[in-house]
Amino acid sequence: MAREIGIGVVGAGAMGRGVVKQVLEQDARLKVRALFDPDPRSIAASRDLFGADLPADDSYEALLARKDIDWVMIASWNCFHKEQTVAAFKAGKHVFCQKPLAISFADCLEMQQAWKASGRQFVIGFTLRFSPHYRKLKELLEAGVVGKIVSFEFNETLGFNHGGYIMGDWRRLRQYAGTHLLEKCCHDIDLANWFVGSLPARVASFGGLDFFTPENEGYIAKLGKDSEGRPAFQTWGGLVMENPFTGDKDIVDNQVAILEYLNGVRATFHTNCNAGIPERRMYILGTEGAIRANVLTGEIETQRIGFDTKLKPVAACASGGHGGGDEILAKELAATMLDGAPPTVSLDAGLVSAGTCFAMDEATDTGRVVDVRPYWRQAGLLA
Ligand SMILES: NC(=O)c1ccc[n+]([C@@H]2O[C@H](COP(=O)([O-])OP(=O)(O)OC[C@H]3O[C@@H](n4cnc5c(N)ncnc54)[C@H](O)[C@@H]3O)[C@@H](O)[C@H]2O)c1
Missing domain, CATH: 3.30.360.10 (Dihydrodipicolinate Reductase; domain 2)
Structure with a gap:
């Protein structure tokens, strides 16, 4: 069996948990390893879903420092998408980030540059x-x-x-x-x-x-x-x-x-x-x-x-x-995570x-x- 892919979740509210759950259902090699969310209710709901022993880090930076995480899935409030995505690329991670890309055009440009410099994959949650x-x-x-x-x-x-x-x-x-x-x-x-x-x-x-x-x-x-x-x-x-x-x-x-x-x-x-x-x-x-x-x-x-x-x-x-987009997004995202299949929607579409x-x-x-x-x-x- 090919190696496991570690996932870190940043923002584990309704959408964060929903997409991660569907992605994990695609292949047993996809493993959620840690999460960061400032709201204890989202941590509790995530542990109910993904296991009581799921580590909850104190900051997204602590999560990004984990060596066993390959992909970061970001579903925080939109104002945090830029700083969390850019930091994830700098930490060498691949990123799935929910729409919209960011809340200002300057932030979108910064994300575009960080993505290009990283050579990593980026998938945006354009479910439709x-x-x-x-x-x-x-x-x-x-x-x-x-x-x-x-x-x-x-x-x-x-x-x-x-x-x-x-x-x-x-x-x-x-x-x-x-x-x-x-x-x-x-x-x-x-x-x-x-x-x-x-x-x-x-x-x-x-x-x-x-x-x-x-x-x-x-x-x-x-x-x-x-x-x-x-x-x-x-x-x-x-x-x-x-x-x-x-x-x-x-x-x-x-x-x-x-x-x-x-x-x-x-x-x-x-x-x-x-x-x-x-x-x-x-x-x-x-x-x-x-x-x-x-x-x-x-x-x-x-x-x-x-x-x-x-x-x-x-x-x-x-x-x-x-x-019906959620299920297919999860399926195609899992394929990108596992074998590098290029995503059908690029960061530029988000921009x-x-x-x-x-x-x-x-x-x-x-x-x-x-x-x-x-x-x-x-x-x-x-x-
Ligand atoms: N693709 C889609 O169709 C779709 C649908 C709904 C929402 N979304 C997107 O998903 C994201 C989350 O929306 P939601 O509906 O799950 O909202 P939500 O309120 O249910 O969850 C948001 C979560 O982000 C957490 N959060 C707040 N600040 C944070 C921070 N600094 N770092 C990490 N987490 C933080 C909150 O505590 C909460 O748990 C948004 O970007 C939203 O636009 C996408």
Whole structure:
């Protein structure tokens, strides 16, 4: 049997534990050897899952000093991704880091440089890239079902309990999470960039906090409780649970944006955290046809342009929030860990998604159309 691969976990909350558990299930040679998390609740939950004797280090630096760790899996708050990833590369480790890459573009560039200098592997937790639903969309686009992409709409609208979770959790503060667009919708922006196959050139955006405000707190009582007696907007139960209406926060709960790519493709994006009809939908139009898809239902439909064409449903590949991506991510990550199989999503994809979000939020904050090209020049992605 080939040698074992040691894993160290930095940030062992819901997602940290979830991904590590699925990775360990792939192959008995993958072993979790230590963790670092400042919250005793996450340490206790990890020991329940991975064994009562799992060592919990006092710092991530102590974990990185361990010789029996090859891969570090980072799922801490977004503001820590940069320092922990860079330190892991400097310690000679391979890194899996959750999305978004980091909360500033300078941090993304530092991570890119550290990764290149290290010669180590890096995998980003862009779960939806591994989803059969989105892989099917990419396959259809590459097969020319819409011809050349001209323009599209996409969205991520979240149900009220999901929205309430975001507005009450650490994600409600930019200093920990970055903006809502970065923290939640960096997946969607990454998918758009992947499908278009070009870099965003110009963006504009408007957003605000219009629902999760103190004067709307009465909606908690108005909607009542769920079947388990939990109040509306607070059924998700994160580690940090501020009142989603009255707690301090500096993120938006709705945002609409437009993007124009270097290759001329144009798109509109819409997110809202209090949706009566939650969607993660894409409607892509090209020179020869269109695709309409919603990962939450798994539906994909296509129609060619022409007098005798019909709307054609494509058999659903997967559905749900992550579109079946978690399991495949774990499988492919395990393969990368064990035999060095190159990851399908690079660090640069994380940088481009984050950079696009930073530019869109700059547009929201300043009310200006933002030229995104300087970002890509700084990253060496555009001459
Ligand atoms: N790929 C996906 O689809 C997906 C889904 C959800 C979350 N995420 C990402 O996973 C990460 C964690 O999110 P979550 O939902 O598990 O949140 P969570 O609140 O459940 O867990 C976060 C954990 O990080 C710990 N932490 C805080 N500061 C830390 C530090 N300095 N070093 C190490 N750990 C620290 C917290 O104590 C907590 O245990 C975030 O980056 C988030 O964006 C990704």
